[in-house]
Amino acid sequence: MWWIYALLSAFFAALVAIFAKIGIKGVDTDLATAIRTVVIVLLAWAIVLFKGGEHAIGNLNKQNWIFLILSGCATGLSWIFYFKALQLGKVSQVAPIDKLSVALAILLSVLFLGESLTWKTGVGAAMIIGGTFVLILK
Numbered sequence: 745m746w747w748i749y750a751l752l753s754a755f756f757a758a759l760v761a762i763f764a765k766i767g768i769k770g771v772d773t774d775l776a777t778a779i780r781t782v783v784i785v786l787l788a789w790a791i792v793l794f795k796g797g798e799h800a801i802g803n804l805n806k807q808n809w810i811f812l813i814l815s816g817c818a819t820g821l822s823w824i825f826y827f828k829a830l831q832l833g834k835v836s837q838v839a840p841i842d843k844l845s846v847a848l849a850i851l852l853s854v855l856f857l858g859e860s861l862t863w864k865t866g867v868g869a870a871m872i873i874g875g876t877f878v879l880i881l882k
Contacts, residue, residue, distance in 0.1 A: 761839040765830050773827040780823065837879050847872040 768776045792798050804812075822845075829838045847869040853859040 758839070761830065761835045764827060765835050768827055768831050773831050774824060777820070777823045777827050780827075781820070841876050841879055844872060844876045847876075 764776070764780075826838070826842055829842070850861070850865055850869045854861045
């Protein structure tokens with residue numbers, strides 16, 4: 745079932761690039777990121793409230809809070825740089841280069857989470873890295 749969610753994530757991430765490229769024309773990218781963030785906050789909380797998950801907030805420990813906050817900071821910085829890159833570059837170049845994050849996530853998961861690196865995963869990450877360089881050096 746996880747792969748269905750992953751495919752949906754990829755589909756909506758692709759729409760992000762298209763919608764953002766159209767939406768940021770002539771707009772400060774930091775302002776665009778702030779507007780997008782408000783929409784995401786409202787949507788996320790609507791889903792939490794609809795599902796009744798707001799009661800679990802009391803179950804979060806210090807580590808949960810620290811790493812969720814760090815994740816939020818990383819997300820915000822990623823979006824800020826992504827929107828600026830989209831404003832300056834082509835979606836067909838920026839979006840694939842942004843996906844270098846997949847290879848970086850694989851590497852970081854091995855280093856910090858102790859996940860195993862299979863030959864398939866290593867080859868896939870190497871191909872992503874290679875493809876990124878092809879797009880950059882074009």
